[in-house]
Amino acid sequence: MAELTERQRLILALIIREYIxxxxxxxxxxxxxxYQxxxxxATIRNDMAALTEAGYLRQPHTSAGRVPTEEGYRYFVRQLMGHIDLPADTKRTITHQFYQVGYDPDRWMRLAASVLAQQAKAASLVTAPHVEQARFKHLELISTRGRQVLMVLVLAGGDVRQQMLTLAEPVTQExxxxxxxxxNQLLSGLAPEAISALTTPLDVLEQDLVRLIVEELRHASQLLGSEVYRDGLTHVLSQPEFSESESARxxxxxLEERPxxxxxxxxxLETTNVGGVQVLxxxxxxxxxxxxxxxxxxxxGAPGLATGALGVLGPIRMAYGRSISTVRFVAGLLSDLVVELHSE
Structure with a gap:
């Protein structure tokens, strides 16, 4: 693909700005x-034709102007946009809002979702922080009736997981x-990989329990926490791109289907550093x-302590500069708050 001239780069950036x-x-x-x-x-039309040929613009109708393609937006975000920051007064306002709610993670998440939606004019999502690598702390097994047993698994950090098991044959409480x-003696403080690598002889019941424990720990280590906070759906549904019910659905x-x-x-985000931003x-x-x-x-969040995810969703015709700067700033605030919470 031929390198764009400076004027073509400018025209592409201005068309995207206008279309947004x-x-x-x-x-x-x-x-x-x-833009004077x-x-x-005529010269601008020639450049627009070249940008269309390159795949950055398209012409929806014969007599109409041009609109950006997905490749055009990608080129804009990666090559033309540069680093954009939120205005200083906006940062101060958002920071003040967070410190007003105190050390309440649930209120942080709700406020973060609200701020993201309001600032980016988009739908937002925030996942609650969770331990980056779940570790075993304690296990309780409680016989209920017949072959059914309640497994209570406590993770390092205090997270509690409960699961009802049906054993192959009845086992006494003793x-x-x-x-x-x-x-409890064997697995204390271990992560799932370390547990899987153990070579200590175990009986059949203990082997089954270890397999379940490893599954629970791995599930607890996944990026998506137990709670997802959402806001701003009306911003998305009000956009002309989503006037058709199928696009909106x-x-x-x-945002709604957890898997x-x-x-x-x-x-x-699994390989993205904390604070790093990804644009899809x-x-x-x-x-x-x-x-x-x-x-x-x-x-x-804080590597080794707890991490979460946040972001915004909107039409491809999104205000990328504002959205990226808002997501980056709110992620930084939540990271600071997570560090403070875990240092207490």
Whole structure:
């Protein structure tokens, strides 16, 4: 693909800016007049034709202006936009809001979702912080009736998981307590990988319990926490791109269907550093539900302590500068708050 000239880069950036504001195709004459460009409308049309040939613009109708393609938005975000920061007074206002709510993680999450939606004019999601690598702390086994047993698993950090088990054959409470005591001594403080690597001889019951414990610990270590906070759905549904119910339904699936959201967050953020921002435009060929959407996502928290995810979802015609700067700033605030909470 040929390198764009400086004027072509400028024209692409201006067309994207105009289209984000108006949702209407952009013509050469209106572009020249509004921004008082040195080039003539004919020259601008030639550059627009070259950008269309390169795959960055498309012409929805024969006589209409141009609109950006997904590739055009990607080029804009990666090559043209540069680093954009929130205004200082906006940062001060948001920071003050967070410190007003005190050390209450639930209120942090709700406020973060509200701030993201309001500032980015998009739908927002925030996952609660969770331990980055779950570790075993304590196990209790309680006989209920017949072959049914309640397994109570306590993780380092205090998270409690309960699961009702149905054993192959009845086991006395004395046998259950003995198995729990043995595993408590053997597994204390271990992560799932370390537990799986153990070579200590175990009886059949203990082997089954260890397998279940490893599954629970791995599940607890996944990026998506137990609680997902959402806000701003009306911002998405009010956009012209989602006037058709089918497009709106697909957009909402991303936020409402937990397995889909878990897959998306895990695959996009698992290898992203805390504070790093990822931009997904049009599903990136992976998620059909995102075909008409863009997402800006980030991890927050403190490595080794607790991390979570946050982001915004909107049409591909998203105000990327504002969205990215808002997501980055709120992620930084939540990271600071997580560190303070765990240092107490």
């Amino acid at each position: 504001e108006t949702a209407q195709p952009v013509g050469s004459e209106s572009l020249q007049k509004r 460009l040195d080039a003539s409308p 046998q259950l307590s003995a198995a729990a005591n043995h595993l 697909k957009a909402l699936r991303i 889909l959201l878990e897959d998306l967050l895990t695959r996009t 435009i049009g599903g990136e060929g992976t998620w059909e539900e995102l075909r008409d959407c863009s997402m800006v996502l980030a991890r927050y």
